[in-house]
Amino acid sequence: MNRDLDEGDASVAVRPTGSDASSGSSPARPDPSTRPSRPRPTARLVAEVAGVSRTAVSFAFNDPARLSPETRARILQVAEELGYRPHPVARMLVRGQTRTLGLLLPQDIPQVMENPYYSQFLVGLGQVVHREGMSLLLAPPIRSSMLQAIPYAAVDGFVVCGLEIDRGEVAELRRRRMPFVLVDSDAPDDVPSVEVTDRQGMADVVRHLLQLGHRRLAVLSFEGGPDRARHGYRGPLARRISGLTEALGEVGLSLDHPDVQFVEIPCTRADGFRATRQLMTSDHRPTAIIALSDILAIGAIDALHDLGISIPGEVSVTGFDDQPEAAWVRPRLTTVRQPMQAKGRVAGDMLISAIRGESHHPHQLLHTALIVRESSGPAPT
Amino acid sequence: MNRDLDEGDASVAVRPTGSDASSGSSPARPDPSTRPSRPRPTARLVAEVAGVSRTAVSFAFNDPARLSPETRARILQVAEELGYRPHPVARMLVRGQTRTLGLLLPQDIPQVMENPYYSQFLVGLGQVVHREGMSLLLAPPIRSSMLQAIPYAAVDGFVVCGLEIDRGEVAELRRRRMPFVLVDSDAPDDVPSVEVTDRQGMADVVRHLLQLGHRRLAVLSFEGGPDRARHGYRGPLARRISGLTEALGEVGLSLDHPDVQFVEIPCTRADGFRATRQLMTSDHRPTAIIALSDILAIGAIDALHDLGISIPGEVSVTGFDDQPEAAWVRPRLTTVRQPMQAKGRVAGDMLISAIRGESHHPHQLLHTALIVRESSGPAPT
């Protein structure tokens, strides 16, 4: 009975006659949602029964003023009795709009939802969706391909996330004359996009650490996925690494210097934890850990706590993003704030105006800001 | 230039000629995504140009084997040149399926995305979406009404979340013969649903505290939204409160007892923090704080830290959910685990089989489990 599920001892069972459900269990009645049913009623049927034209039926739902009150009432009543509603897909086809925004994702939905960055981004994008009274379609890659996912989506436009390598997506979107906006991508000049000053932000935080005297550094970077290794990657991660390199160069350091360790791990708290643990038990302990995302930094802080290493007394830690948690964690995290919600909102706004055919500047650049809190301090002597 | 955005000092600006973007800024070229364009090419046009029937064009895309290789190649090439792709909406209409699952939400997308519970749920549901190669439509209420959102969604079925008061949604879904599954709702007997033993879970954790000798208690409950006050609410929250009441009754306590404080707040970390601060600076300090969600409990822990109150020495804290964070927080949180991901996955599986017309038991009940960690201990004497 206890089929194991991945959250441990929770289990699935057929509902017992218990007090936890709203009512007792039922005998094996046919499930109404799958019951073989007669065909869905159409406008034609309603028209026949009500003794009017299909036009009239359509007007009753879409342009009531054009019908006499009696006719309208009769149609609506017949529709009610028959259980008729206009078919949304037919409506989309004939109206040429879907009232839904598409979010073209670089990863599967589970991976996206594990990442708090996307939650923030979706809050912003969701504000626009809400304001416009639309819906949001999450379109993950199909057979690992973002390109493949484009043709199947019934949307009025796309926000495209994390397109660091264009495999034809931009051309496809254009060919379909589909409005779109690129985010966290390597956007060509003539394509609408919203980006962030990743390079600047990263340089800022690294300089901050350098000024505090840190010279033995560890960088916690994340893999962007299978194809997004350091080589060929040209999105936000590449820009952050470039800012890092730039700042290091100013004091004669580089990613290849023996005092700079560069670790690539998946972007999760647990991975930040493990990597830090390893780093701190090695011969060459850094005095500062530079994480390329807050989630990694917070994992690092956990590990240092566990090891009884004082922050920032012995080791400083910095993040990137300024997730809400960065301000809750102890010590509070020094990090680079990027406007995640604003990014979603601006992308949504740009997409809406593109859909409306309004002209606008194709690029928006959002600024980062260095937030110095408690997790960074002078290098130990 | 620094238009203020809600994440503080981040700001929007037109892209400067900087090094942060992938290339320099461009002159005011027409935006390709909004450029007035000639009509989208159709299958008819491709057929004409290629000198074949529309049938053949369709076969080239959907059933290549039925065409001679040459014909097919010619059609595909013409399509390529013209930039033709089958229109997804037309395809949906004629095929009678959308290849997308709908998630009918009780709140706007921003509110949903702020809640880590939904992230977990979406990980599970996303696994099914991924496995099936489908997309996921997030359908928030339209004009505050879940009912209104139903007719506009082009989906093959709905997972309905948090339908604690049925305002006609179930009837509407049935009338449309739309497959659906209820989650976190007050599901009637003959409607497919997946629920959790909220009542039992809550009773378990309260008994745990009672056995530790706690008799002065504070309950941190959350508002489910405008219409989901304690009265009339019949979903998971009501069941948790019922489990709470049951356990309290066993030692002669109740929600009305002067030693039991009941606080209703929004379900955020900051609200848990504030409420706890208030509770602990009042005359009647509890020895245990029972939060109805982890996020609230974690906020409470933050507040106790700030006040220098020892956990569980002076005050015990418990949560509900077992979010990943519950195991990271210090002290580790005693809580009730509910299988959030499994809930999403089971709901998705049930929906898929409903869509396929397979019969199945209409109810699935998932089990909770009490997870005792460090945040609960004997009541101070």
Added chain:
DNA sequence: CTGAAAGCGCTTACAG
């Protein structure tokens, strides 16, 4: 105020 007709863009038996 009401309706006959055309059309949205495709797919799929069916017939050759």
Added chain:
DNA sequence: CTGAAAGCGCTTACAG
């Protein structure tokens, strides 16, 4: 292997 025809379910000028 290929095509003419019907149909998916609606909306919207257009004409009365």
